[in-house]
Amino acid sequence: MTHTTFRVHVDPDKCQGHNRCYSVSPDLFELDELGMSSEIGTGLVPGGLVSLARLAVENCPEHAISLTELSELSELSELSELTEAEVQP
Amino acid sequence: MTNRHPPVGDFATDFDHTDPAWVADPYPIWDDLRQRCPVAHSDRYGGTWLPVTHDLVSEVAYDHEHFTSRSVVVSERRPGPDDLPAPIGVSPPISSDPPYHGLVRRMLLPAFTPRPIAALEPFTRELCRELLEGTEGRASFDAAVDYAQHIPVRVIVRFLGFPQEDADMFRSIIRLVLEEVDLPPEEREERFTEVDAYMDAQIEDHIAHPRDDLTSFLIDAEIGGQKLPVEQIRGTMVLLMIAGIDTTWSAIGASLWHLAQHPEDRRRLAAEPSLMDTAVEELLRAYAPVTMARLVATDFDFHGHPFKEGDWLLLPFPAANRDPAAFENPGLVQLDRARNRHAAFGLGRHRCLGSNLARMELRVALQEWLARYPDFELADPAAVSWSAGQVRGPRALPVTILQSGR
Numbered sequence: 001m002t003h004t005t006f007r008v009h010v011d012p013d014k015c016q017g018h019n020r021c022y023s024v025s026p027d028l029f030e031l032d033e034l035g036m037s038s039e040i041g042t043g044l045v046p047g048g049l050v051s052l053a054r055l056a057v058e059n060c061p062e063h064a065i066s067l068t069e070l071s072e073l074s075e076l077s078e079l080s081e082l083t084e085a086e087v088q089p
Numbered sequence: 090m091t092n093r094h095p096p097v098g099d100f101a102t103d104f105d106h107t108d109p110a111w112v113a114d115p116y117p118i119w120d121d122l123r124q125r126c127p128v129a130h131s132d133r134y135g136g137t138w139l140p141v142t143h144d145l146v147s148e149v150a151y152d153h154e155h156f157t158s159r160s161v162v163v164s165e166r167r168p169g170p171d172d173l174p175a176p177i178g179v180s181p182p183i184s185s186d187p188p189y190h191g192l193v194r195r196m197l198l199p200a201f202t203p204r205p206i207a208a209l210e211p212f213t214r215e216l217c218r219e220l221l222e223g224t225e226g227r228a229s230f231d232a233a234v235d236y237a238q239h240i241p242v243r244v245i246v247r248f249l250g251f252p253q254e255d256a257d258m259f260r261s262i263i264r265l266v267l268e269e270v271d272l273p274p275e276e277r278e279e280r281f282t283e284v285d286a287y288m289d290a291q292i293e294d295h296i297a298h299p300r301d302d303l304t305s306f307l308i309d310a311e312i313g314g315q316k317l318p319v320e321q322i323r324g325t326m327v328l329l330m331i332a333g334i335d336t337t338w339s340a341i342g343a344s345l346w347h348l349a350q351h352p353e354d355r356r357r358l359a360a361e362p363s364l365m366d367t368a369v370e371e372l373l374r375a376y377a378p379v380t381m382a383r384l385v386a387t388d389f390d391f392h393g394h395p396f397k398e399g400d401w402l403l404l405p406f407p408a409a410n411r412d413p414a415a416f417e418n419p420g421l422v423q424l425d426r427a428r429n430r431h432a433a434f435g436l437g438r439h440r441c442l443g444s445n446l447a448r449m450e451l452r453v454a455l456q457e458w459l460a461r462y463p464d465f466e467l468a469d470p471a472a473v474s475w476s477a478g479q480v481r482g483p484r485a486l487p488v489t490i491l492q493s494g495r
Contacts, residue, residue, distance in 0.1 A: 016436075016437060016438065016440040017198065017440060018434065018440060018444060019202075019203060019444070019445060020370075022203070023366065031202060031203065033198075033199050033202070034195060034198040034199060034202070035198055035199075035201065035202040035203070035445070055427060055428075058427070058428040058429075058430065059370070059428065059429055059430060060430060061430045061431065061432055061434075061436055061440075062436065062437070063430070
């Protein structure tokens with residue numbers, strides 16, 4: 001892997017359902033029946049969506065969203081496995 | 090409106106949110122207080138505090154230990170022994186405190202998520218077109234009175250399932266409840282009684298004839314396996330009506346007021362429809378209509394200020410949105426502002442329940458307006474007047490149409 005990998009996460013204790021992240025990047029976030037947001041799946045951000053993830057972070061009035069760079073190989077492979085497992089029918 | 094209070098000398102020690110200077114243009118007042126205070130105090134309304142920085146406004150919004158939401162409209166009358174006590178308050182959940190607040194909010198939230206709100210969009214769009222149709226051929230008219238004010242009232246009336254022909258009556262009630270806060274307490278009391286009577290009649294009608302609307306939703310709703318007492322249904326309906334109308338009317342009007350004075354912005358928005366989403370957020374930031382309020386719940390020291398139980402506190406989210414410590418060039422409207430953590434809908438647990446509804450209405454109202462009238466300007470800047478109180482928006486907004494589309 002040559003490019004950096006990011007993971008996005010919504011802190012459920014901070015989210016108040018402004019829905020800004022969902023509006024900015026619906027491919028990264030989903031809402032529950034109360035309108036509270038969470039990252040889709042493991043929160044691994046596809047390369048092309050990193051700028052949208054950053055926008056979601058920068059538009060959350062509650063500072064509830066974090067974008068973390070995954071540098072440790074073990075962490076990365078663990079997440080990749082999870083992601084692959086999720087796409088299996 | 091006529092001001093019933095003496096004029097303000099120094100806003101740092103004697104502010105009044107119904108003072109003509111504040112009503113006309115509060116931003117320089119807040120900018121000045123942010124430098125000098127940044128927590129102002131006034132003996133008016135029996136003692137009121139005013140923090141004006143983003144940090145302090147956030148701190149209060151997140152603090153449910155030292156502040157109560159039992160009453161959120163500053164007036165001469167504080168909640169008395171006959172009002173529903175905390176943590177419920179007169180109009181739950183806006184007037185409720187945790188943990189009860191969370192129960193009511195969870196009950197209401199599903200009705201306000203993007204999906205049910207999207208279902209109201211075609212009605213809203215059709216309504217906007219119909220209103221604009223009504224202005225056809227007029228070179229000049231009032232964008233606040235003839236357009237903006239009709240949109241939220243008719244949408245909420247439809248959402249609640251009340252007769253559309255009652256929309257006009259609501260507008261006058263709401264103005265009295267929200268804006269004329271310095272009326273004598275007895276007179277305000279009388280108005281509230283009228284509203285309650287109307288709501289009771291609607292509830293009875295919906296119990297007899299249930300339908301798919303917000304009123305029937307509230308009648309069926311349960312908290313902890315219990316149906317809501319009728320006064321709570323009524324209180325919540327009054328809240329939804331009041332909170333949903335004046336506020337959005339103000340946001341639409343203020344946005345049109347801005348566009349009327351900024352030809353480059355209206356042309357850009359008309360030419361680049363994809364800019365609408367960031368533009369709506371930026372207009373909400375710059376012209377956030379709603380200032381909330383809290384009551385101090387217990388004596389304590391707030392950054393060196395002796396807060397006393399029962400003191401009012403104005404919570405000016407619009408001032409937080411203009412804080413240079415939180416926003417670059419806060420006085421400048423940048424329709425493509427990409428980083429925008431504005432607090433127009435509040436912060437924390439009391440985040441505006443209807444934020445998705447308000448955003449949809451503002452977006453549709455601007456889209457339809459610009460499609461019909463891509464170019465327009467203020468007919469007479471001196472004739473523009475603003476509402477007094479905790480909801481700020483233009484109440485007279487005469488415009489001249491320069492170019493008509495469609």
